[in-house]
Amino acid sequence: MAVALTAITEHVHMAQTPLVNWTVVTDDTGVMLIDAGFPGSREDVLLSLRELGFGPADVTGIVLTHAHVDHCGSAIWFAKTHGTAVYCHADEVGHAKREYLQQASPVDLVLHAWQPRWVKWSLDIARKGALVHEGIPSTGALTEDVAERLPGRPRAIPTPGHTGGHCSYIIDGVLVSGDALVTGHPLAPRKGPQLLHPVFNHDEPGCVRSLSALAMLETDVLIPGHGDLWVGPIREAVRQATPR
Numbered sequence: 001m002a003v004a005l006t007a008i009t010e011h012v013h014m015a016q017t018p019l020v021n022w023t024v025v026t027d028d029t030g031v032m033l034i035d036a037g038f039p040g041s042r043e044d045v046l047l048s049l050r051e052l053g054f055g056p057a058d059v060t061g062i063v064l065t066h067a068h069v070d071h072c073g074s075a076i077w078f079a080k081t082h083g084t085a086v087y088c089h090a091d092e093v094g095h096a097k098r099e100y101l102q103q104a105s106p107v108d109l110v111l112h113a114w115q116p117r118w119v120k121w122s123l124d125i126a127r128k129g130a131l132v133h134e135g136i137p138s139t140g141a142l143t144e145d146v147a148e149r150l151p152g153r154p155r156a157i158p159t160p161g162h163t164g165g166h167c168s169y170i171i172d173g174v175l176v177s178g179d180a181l182v183t184g185h186p187l188a189p190r191k192g193p194q195l196l197h198p199v200f201n202h203d204e205p206g207c208v209r210s211l212s213a214l215a216m217l218e219t220d221v222l223i224p225g226h227g228d229l230w231v232g233p234i235r236e237a238v239r240q241a242t243p244r
Contacts, residue, residue: 160203181211182196183222
């Protein structure tokens with residue numbers, strides 16, 4: 001199976017694939033996605049919903065950590081086909097609408113083309129729709145009022161750096177960090193808490209500052225945008241991820 005679904009709490013489920021993760025949140029009001037993989041991840045996203053007894057029409061909202069194509073890709077289809085509401089931090093709305101794009105360019109990636117691991121990853125993500133530049137015109141800002149109406153009532157933790165409006169979320173005591181803090185990546189030299197390669201980050205010093213913000217949280221469960229589940233003090237994860 002291409003997607004592994006793990007129950008983290010009664011309401012929070014981690015969907016993990018080799019290329020990217022997303023989170024499925026359920027309660028008695030319905031189901032919410034935090035991130036939605038690549039455009040080509042759609043069948044895996046739908047499978048993760050079916051395993052919990054839901055279909056695409058049951059998704060009352062999709063909340064984005066940020067608007068890179070590997071996290072918002074299938075949300076494009078949900079919004080267009082089912083009218084699903086899509087939200088993100090106010091500072092990321094323009095990015096989600098593709099009024100601008102903060103993403104590693106093909107030129108950035110070509111500079112690493114001599115490394116076989118980068119070539120394989122580039123081909124893998126291209127097959128998943130990484131070259132799609134379509135936005136989601138209906139994206140709205142995740143205000144406190146909106147969050148109160150969504151399953152799990154996500155609490156926003158602004159973590160700018162990877163993109164200008166990147167945002168992490170706390171749901172049911174679980175931190176969903178997107179790409180502000182990951183535990184692995186096909187291009188990473190090691191496993192464990194870390195920042196993504198600088199080529200993917202819009203503001204590297206901002207990424208480090210956001211790690212400090214995450215270290216203040218009282219949680220010991222982390223669902224990253226890439227890599228394995230982390231269980232342990234978030235301060236320790238931040239310590240391991242902070243560049244020396």
